[in-house]
Amino acid sequence: MSEFSELLARYADVTARVGANVQPGQDLLVRADIGAAPLARQIVRAAYEAGARFADVFWADDQVALARFRYGSRDPASFDYAPAWKSEVLAQQIDAGAAFISISSEDPDLLADQPVELVAAAQRAVSRHAQPVYERISNSVTNWTIVAAATDGWAAQVFPDVPAEERVRRLWQAIFAATRLDTPDPVAAWRAHLAELEARAAALNARRYDALHYRGPGTDLTIGLVPGHIWCTAGMHSAAGTPFVANLPTEEVFTMPHRGRAEGVVRSSRPKSLNGALVDDFTLTFRDGRVVEAHAARGETVLRRLIATDEGSARLGEVALVPERSPIARSGLLFYNTLFDENAACHLALGMALRFTLEGGKELDAAAFEAAGGNISSVHQDLMVGSAELDIDGIRADGSAEPLMRAGEWAFDVR
Amino acid sequence: MSEFSELLARYADVTARVGANVQPGQDLLVRADIGAAPLARQIVRAAYEAGARFADVFWADDQVALARFRYGSRDPASFDYAPAWKSEVLAQQIDAGAAFISISSEDPDLLADQPVELVAAAQRAVSRHAQPVYERISNSVTNWTIVAAATDGWAAQVFPDVPAEERVRRLWQAIFAATRLDTPDPVAAWRAHLAELEARAAALNARRYDALHYRGPGTDLTIGLVPGHIWCTAGMHSAAGTPFVANLPTEEVFTMPHRGRAEGVVRSSRPKSLNGALVDDFTLTFRDGRVVEAHAARGETVLRRLIATDEGSARLGEVALVPERSPIARSGLLFYNTLFDENAACHLALGMALRFTLEGGKELDAAAFEAAGGNISSVHQDLMVGSAELDIDGIRADGSAEPLMRAGEWAFDVR
Numbered sequence: 016m017s018e019f020s021e022l023l024a025r026y027a028d029v030t031a032r033v034g035a036n037v038q039p040g041q042d043l044l045v046r047a048d049i050g051a052a053p054l055a056r057q058i059v060r061a062a063y064e065a066g067a068r069f070a071d072v073f074w075a076d077d078q079v080a081l082a083r084f085r086y087g088s089r090d091p092a093s094f095d096y097a098p099a100w101k102s103e104v105l106a107q108q109i110d111a112g113a114a115f116i117s118i119s120s121e122d123p124d125l126l127a128d129q130p131v132e133l134v135a136a137a138q139r140a141v142s143r144h145a146q147p148v149y150e151r152i153s154n155s156v157t158n159w160t161i162v163a164a165a166t167d168g169w170a171a172q173v174f175p176d177v178p179a180e181e182r183v184r185r186l187w188q189a190i191f192a193a194t195r196l197d198t199p200d201p202v203a204a205w206r207a208h209l210a211e212l213e214a215r216a217a218a219l220n221a222r223r224y225d226a227l228h229y230r231g232p233g234t235d236l237t238i239g240l241v242p243g244h245i246w247c248t249a250g251m252h253s254a255a256g257t258p259f260v261a262n263l264p265t266e267e268v269f270t271m272p273h274r275g276r277a278e279g280v281v282r283s284s285r286p287k288s289l290n291g292a293l294v295d296d297f298t299l300t301f302r303d304g305r306v307v308e309a310h311a312a313r314g315e316t317v318l319r320r321l322i323a324t325d326e327g328s329a330r331l332g333e334v335a336l337v338p339e340r341s342p343i344a345r346s347g348l349l350f351y352n353t354l355f356d357e358n359a360a361c362h363l364a365l366g367m368a369l370r371f372t373l374e375g376g377k378e379l380d381a382a383a384f385e386a387a388g389g390n391i392s393s394v395h396q397d398l399m400v401g402s403a404e405l406d407i408d409g410i411r412a413d414g415s416a417e418p419l420m421r422a423g424e425w426a427f428d429v430r
Numbered sequence: 431m432s433e434f435s436e437l438l439a440r441y442a443d444v445t446a447r448v449g450a451n452v453q454p455g456q457d458l459l460v461r462a463d464i465g466a467a468p469l470a471r472q473i474v475r476a477a478y479e480a481g482a483r484f485a486d487v488f489w490a491d492d493q494v495a496l497a498r499f500r501y502g503s504r505d506p507a508s509f510d511y512a513p514a515w516k517s518e519v520l521a522q523q524i525d526a527g528a529a530f531i532s533i534s535s536e537d538p539d540l541l542a543d544q545p546v547e548l549v550a551a552a553q554r555a556v557s558r559h560a561q562p563v564y565e566r567i568s569n570s571v572t573n574w575t576i577v578a579a580a581t582d583g584w585a586a587q588v589f590p591d592v593p594a595e596e597r598v599r600r601l602w603q604a605i606f607a608a609t610r611l612d613t614p615d616p617v618a619a620w621r622a623h624l625a626e627l628e629a630r631a632a633a634l635n636a637r638r639y640d641a642l643h644y645r646g647p648g649t650d651l652t653i654g655l656v657p658g659h660i661w662c663t664a665g666m667h668s669a670a671g672t673p674f675v676a677n678l679p680t681e682e683v684f685t686m687p688h689r690g691r692a693e694g695v696v697r698s699s700r701p702k703s704l705n706g707a708l709v710d711d712f713t714l715t716f717r718d719g720r721v722v723e724a725h726a727a728r729g730e731t732v733l734r735r736l737i738a739t740d741e742g743s744a745r746l747g748e749v750a751l752v753p754e755r756s757p758i759a760r761s762g763l764l765f766y767n768t769l770f771d772e773n774a775a776c777h778l779a780l781g782m783a784l785r786f787t788l789e790g791g792k793e794l795d796a797a798a799f800e801a802a803g804g805n806i807s808s809v810h811q812d813l814m815v816g817s818a819e820l821d822i823d824g825i826r827a828d829g830s831a832e833p834l835m836r837a838g839e840w841a842f843d844v845r
Contacts (some may be wrong), residue, residue: 049464049467051488052464052493054489055491055494056491056493056494056497059494059497059501060500060501063500063501063502064500064501065502066503067502068502068503068504068508068511069508069512069513070494070497070502071513072491072492072494074464074489074490075489076467076469076470076471076487076489076492078467079470079471079474079485079486079487082471082474082475082478083478083484083485084486085475085477085478086474086475086478086479086483087479087482087485088481088482088483093483093484096483096484097484097485100519100522100523104515104519107515108513110516212436221836261534265635312657370792379647
């Protein structure tokens with residue numbers, strides 16, 4: 016077995032055993048582009064070795080999707096159709112108890128040359144059917160995970176200066192490094208890593224901080240946390256009680272900021288890819304939880320458009336802590352893929368808050384959720400602010416401060 | 431565009447426009463193994479160019495199917511499961527009006543090393559769900575077709591003596607040659623070819639022969655035809671009235687022999703692949719429609735087992751006429767794939783008769799169908815008997831004979 020094949024097999028093992036945590040006797044459905052067949056097949060192998068009854072792949076093909084734009088009718092009305100069965104099958108299989116693994120391998124530029132209104136119409140048509148799957152996934156009806164596979168288009172974006180024939184190999188190397196596969200037993204390494212993240216979340220939950228205070232070059236920001244906030248990891252439990260990890264890699268612990276309580280200024284530490292455009296070296300000034308000033312050395316227009324999307328897009332929906340020693344942070348790469356980039360550094364999300372990060376949050380109606388400090392928006396964009404020069408304190412209700420991170424690293428013990 | 435790409439595109443054009451005959455505004459579902467992606471994508475392109483609203487591919491993967499045998503439980507009970515949704519989706523899409531194209535690209539040896547009882551259990555489980563699709567296809571509820579794509583495993587069987595890296599290219603060449611793509615306008619060439627086959631079927635239907643008389647080296651056989659027999663081609667009409675061609679290539683006109691009326695002896699002209707074993711250089715002796723003697727220089731046991739399958743497997747269910755100038759016959763290749771091999775030479779099928787080759791045949795119950803001369807069996811195996819030395823006469827009810835084929839070529843005019 017080549018080194019690449021060996022690493023791909025380990026990635027699949029971690030995906031099936033730690034990510035989705037496929038159970039003996041359980042079925043598995045993998046959603047993959049046919050370009051990701053080598054990884055998808057390895058995941059099927061790993062699932063059977065974990066005891067799956069029936070492991071199958073629900074294939075898609077970027078090129079078939081593109082053909083509609085290249086050769087089909089240009090009439091926008093024709094793009095108003097999307098087949099319902101693809102979502103129905105996923106929902107049915109989840110309801111029947113199947114685990115679910117999604118392989119992310121989108122070419123971000125696939126539809127870049129196509130008319131925006133046709134792309135939007137096609138996406139709307141797909142969205143109309145997606146709700147049943149989205150609900151099951153977000154409510155953890157089954158054990159599921161998302162992982163990534165390198166493709167030509169994605170690799171070209173991450174490594175524009177690397178010769179074309181080298182890029183995919185380089186991106187796979189980066190994925191493998193980011194996914195902690197360089198140990199003899201990656202499954203055990205991942206279980207240990209997740210246990211540490213969960214211990215940090217538990218410690219933070221026990222401390223009941225009222226706010227966080229960020230300090231670094233260009234940054235002096237205090238973010239209030241909602242009462243009843245829950246520090247979470249990507250580790251979850253399905254309705255049947257099976258633990259799983261919703262995405263691999265994962266490096267973060269995260270919780271819910273109060274939509275009305277952010278004061279000060281924060282400076283970005285890494286560029287952000289927003290709808291295909293790059294926003295870099297930007298500062299945001301908050302008052303009463305709201306962005307009141309935004310500047311960017313690059314992509315300021317795109318950044319301002321994001322902030323102006325709706326009432327909630329100028330407010331925070333998530334605060335996440337990621338140490339600088341994480342493999343993704345150390346790589347120094349911009350992956351142009353949230354799965355990796357959000358795990359590269361401490362980040363703040365503008366937009367929609369995650370209801371499971373608030374006690375009882377799933378049961379509240381919109382007004383009660385906002386009254387509790389939860390933010391509502393049609394967007395949710397992670398902005399990287401962590402660096403080796405960032406300090407973060409936890410602020411208790413009595414105003415006392417405790418170090419959470421120093422110089423980008425954890426500053427409290429959990430052992 | 432390379433020559434290969436050009437020929438593949440033409441094959442796809444013929445498949446979409448002549449085979450399935452995808453209509454403007456119609457949806458299309460292609461069933462393909464991911465190894466056949468280049469052809470499947472071209473078919474999608476051709477369907478959109480023909481005016482399809484939405485063309486999609488329902489992918490499968492040989493390697494995922496194999497993984498179950500290699501890595502899954504060896505408990506036969508676990509192979510008793512197959513997902514119902516794959517057939518349900520096809521049936522739904524057909525009912526909603528979608529055209530259907532199946533790409534045949536099976537590796538005949540894929541499961542050769544797996545335990546026979548597990549393979550059989552898996553096939554039974556799939557069959558339990560297949561009936562709704564089978565019924566819609568065999569009743570031409572929609573316009574559909576079957577074509578083929580070359581794969582490594584298949585090519586290895588057809589060209590065992592060709593270097594491995596050359597085989598798939600050679601098999602594609604053979605498929606393209608067999609499919610009459612070496613003309614500037616293959617779509618027009620196919621329409622003309624089909625018109626000739628249909629004219630021959632019409633002429634034969636007008637003549638109302640009582641029997642056919644085969645004469646050649648080792649062959650002197652008279653086969654009675656059922657009253658009300660219909661000479662057919664692969665050209666059909668969907669419930670909506672759309673003409674389509676059920677398989678490409680096609681070279682045959684065929685009808686229903688009387689299960690009780692075959693007298694004499696026939697000698698094979700080409701080897702026959704039967705469940706992975708080769709039967710070659712064989713003779714069958716018929717009395718009162720039944721095989722009473724069978725000899726083969728190779729594979730006699732397998733041949734005898736076929737004949738002994740059930741009451742109908744020793745009797746004829748189809749007679750088909752194919753001229754020796756057909757491209758497949760000229761290639762001299764054994765494709766180990768019925769799509770090609772049945773179109774290489776005049777053939778007789780042992781086993782199940784096709785009900786649509788008898789007037790009113792679909793409405794008869796089993797007893798009435800047999801009483802009318804129709805044969806019932808669980809098998810249907812085409813045996814090639816045509817050669818450049820075969821003569822066939824049509825015998826009228828009054829005993830007079832007319833030449834149908836001489837030296838393997840058509841011996842009557844249809845213009």
